[in-house]
Amino acid sequence: MSEQNMQAMWRNTLALPGNLFRSIVRHGRPDSARARSQAVFSNLFLHIHSTRIHHRTLRFSTTADLGAISASLFLILTGTGIFLMVYYKPSVDGAYDSIKDIHYVIPTGRLTRNIHRWAAHLMVLSVILHMCRVFFTASYKKPREFNWLVGMGLLVVTLALSFTGYLLPWDQLAYWAITIGANIAASPRELTDALGMTAWFDPGGFTREMLLGASEVGPEALIRFNLLHCVILPIAAVVLLGVHFWRIRKDGGLGRPHQEVTPAGKGAAVSQQAGPAPVSTDSANKTWGLMALVPGRSPAADIEPSETVPAWPYLLRAELLVFMGTMLLCLVLGIFFDAPLKVLADPVHPENPAKAPWYFLGLQELVSYSAFVGGLFIPAVTVVGLGLVPYLDREKEPAGIYLDGAHNKRIALHSALFGTLCAVLAVAIPVNFGWLRDWFPGVPQLFIILFNPGTLLTAAYVAWSLRVAGRTGSTRSSAIALFTCFLMGFIILTYVGTELRGPNWDFYWSRSDWPVH
Amino acid sequence: MPSRVEPGRVTRRDLLGAAGLWTAGLAILGSLVGLMRLPIQRVLPEASDRFKLGSPEEFPPGSSKVLQDQQVLVMSTQEGIAVLSMVCTHLGCVVSYSGDGFTCPCHGSRFGPLGDVSAGPAPRALKWLEISLAPNGKLVADKGREVEPGSFFQARGKA
Numbered sequence A: 001m002s003e004q005n006m007q008a009m010w011r012n013t014l015a016l017p018g019n020l021f022r023s024i025v026r027h028g029r030p031d032s033a034r035a036r037s038q039a040v041f042s043n044l045f046l047h048i049h050s051t052r053i054h055h056r057t058l059r060f061s062t063t064a065d066l067g068a069i070s071a072s073l074f075l076i077l078t079g080t081g082i083f084l085m086v087y088y089k090p091s092v093d094g095a096y097d098s099i100k101d102i103h104y105v106i107p108t109g110r111l112t113r114n115i116h117r118w119a120a121h122l123m124v125l126s127v128i129l130h131m132c133r134v135f136f137t138a139s140y141k142k143p144r145e146f147n148w149l150v151g152m153g154l155l156v157v158t159l160a161l162s163f164t165g166y167l168l169p170w171d172q173l174a175y176w177a178i179t180i181g182a183n184i185a186a187s188p189r190e191l192t193d194a195l196g197m198t199a200w201f202d203p204g205g206f207t208r209e210m211l212l213g214a215s216e217v218g219p220e221a222l223i224r225f226n227l228l229h230c231v232i233l234p235i236a237a238v239v240l241l242g243v244h245f246w247r248i249r250k251d252g253g254l255g256r257p258h259q260e261v262t263p264a265g266k267g268a269a270v271s272q273q274a275g276p277a278p279v280s281t282d283s284a285n286k287t288w289g290l291m292a293l294v295p296g297r298s299p300a301a302d303i304e305p306s307e308t309v310p311a312w313p314y315l316l317r318a319e320l321l322v323f324m325g326t327m328l329l330c331l332v333l334g335i336f337f338d339a340p341l342k343v344l345a346d347p348v349h350p351e352n353p354a355k356a357p358w359y360f361l362g363l364q365e366l367v368s369y370s371a372f373v374g375g376l377f378i379p380a381v382t383v384v385g386l387g388l389v390p391y392l393d394r395e396k397e398p399a400g401i402y403l404d405g406a407h408n409k410r411i412a413l414h415s416a417l418f419g420t421l422c423a424v425l426a427v428a429i430p431v432n433f434g435w436l437r438d439w440f441p442g443v444p445q446l447f448i449i450l451f452n453p454g455t456l457l458t459a460a461y462v463a464w465s466l467r468v469a470g471r472t473g474s475t476r477s478s479a480i481a482l483f484t485c486f487l488m489g490f491i492i493l494t495y496v497g498t499e500l501r502g503p504n505w506d507f508y509w510s511r512s513d514w515p516v517h
Numbered sequence B: 001m002p003s004r005v006e007p008g009r010v011t012r013r014d015l016l017g018a019a020g021l022w023t024a025g026l027a028i029l030g031s032l033v034g035l036m037r038l039p040i041q042r043v044l045p046e047a048s049d050r051f052k053l054g055s056p057e058e059f060p061p062g063s064s065k066v067l068q069d070q071q072v073l074v075m076s077t078q079e080g081i082a083v084l085s086m087v088c089t090h091l092g093c094v095v096s097y098s099g100d101g102f103t104c105p106c107h108g109s110r111f112g113p114l115g116d117v118s119a120g121p122a123p124r125a126l127k128w129l130e131i132s133l134a135p136n137g138k139l140v141a142d143k144g145r146e147v148e149p150g151s152f153f154q155a156r157g158k159a
């Protein structure tokens, strides 16, 4: 090797750390607006953000941080879940013991398990609250209808993740919750039986068999639930989350009042109105990307450059803060409150009362009148109805304001009262006076399926929202009425199922009144 | 201008291209549908539905006995023997037996002494299982086969 080559080698070796770094991070220090944009859009993981965001986005009142909290919880669940998988054995003989090992023997096992369990509960809660925030701020309106649908998908996946995870410890709690859940999947039989066609058309039995791989909860079911919980549903969640976040950017950031969606190419005209902002001077340097060059609807990113701030560092800092806060909450809960582990699953002796996880107890309350209606019909109506909201309510209304206008606030209040009253009646009447079968012992099952507290409650809510629609002539007001009613119904029924139902699903005002056995 | 009346020429390339695309699409779709048969089992991996009860003399008329492991009640009357499934017809919890009827712990269904629904969400009566006599004279019940409620099995008549 020649002298020159040797020298070059030496120089390159010395410069290696710097060159390695620069080959990965291709922009300067993020202290100019330009470099800050680059920091975001030249990074695969960060470029899911816009490079600039409206300053409203950072206000707590805009989002209550609920989407970011849900996303943080998902990350925490993925992390802790991977650690749990190191020891968990998905077999009927091994599952319970391996959870016991994780809980009592393995270093940090108990904390990891506790955090996983708490984060799962919190995620269901935060996703529901996030949906409420999006609804009440009318952020589902055009052009965000599709993202609302993606959100519905995430809601279903979140619930499915929680539910499939419930079986894995293979304890009494798990076994009976899943037995009930699987039979709910088979509950179309209630209808096909009543119509006398189960023999040749049995969608309920088919679904249960697909879910359990057998006709009872057993080894096959555990393998399938493990597969769903650890592989299929997390992948579905990651894909949907990717689309969800990407759509936020493509829909022009979060919905905000007085936002105009500009067609491609008109962005420049709008930005001329912008006031004296330090930002717009920088626009020339900034690439807005291909989107501005292709025809069709493009991101409305450049509308109000004067009111935007760079995502780096403001948004990223806020996200980190939310993540740390969420982590802290899970940690504290995990240190002080243990995840439950009951005795080994016993297929002969059910728990009494056997309760599903809390977010399904509202449904379990309805299931206690009719399995088909409470377990399948009403959830299906709710999911389809929620999905249709942005397509049925297309009124132009400023997004990003909670219940815009005094009349909508009044409608929400009245609907909350009406929704609460109906839900309380739907529980109080059967508890005090019984239901059809107690009055007319011979009623046909079809009659009970059609007329039970669950269907009547749903009908009352729908009638109420149609009345609001008729009175106000506004689809938004009617949507608010329906959503608020369902929300109150969900809260009341969940409370009744969780706190007021005891052994044999009898009504008790307090747990201390439960008979001891 | 191509229109419905005077359609534009479809070139050989277009035709072959479209045919290729559709073939690829159908092939992918077809194999996916075919694969979806995988999770559907031909034979369910389960113990036999038939189980031995014992000889008829073990169930004298007027007695009833819960076989906890099989989740059934064996009831013997002057009319004969009946085996009632103790799996709730609502959502599959195991009911408990108290002499004058059955109670389900899960959503409060109640059943009369012969398994008929008396309260709660259960859509139908408890199942009555088919009973037969094995060649060795023992009673055998089958969880996979139902009989009409009220049809008692006459072991003595045949014995």
Ligand code: HEM
Pocket: A063, A065, A066, A067, A068, A070, A071, A074, A127, A130, A131, A134, A139, A140, A144, A147, A148, A149, A150, A151, A152, A154, A155, A158, A241, A244, A248, A253, A254, A255
């Ligand atoms: C795994 C569950 C979910 C996660 C992690 C998630 C995450 C997020 C995040 C981080 C945002 C940014 C704004 C914010 O923080 O509020 C957002 C916005 C949004 N989400 Fe979700 N979300 C989830 C489920 C849902 C559900 C269930 C819905 C509704 C059915 C929904 C509909 C929307 C819509 C329409 C937006 C845009 C809101 C706006 O423009 O103001 N998301 N989501």
Ligand code: FES
Pocket: B088, B089, B090, B091, B092, B093, B104, B105, B106, B107, B108, B109, B120, B121, B122
């Ligand atoms: S499973 Fe028996 S009442 Fe629901």
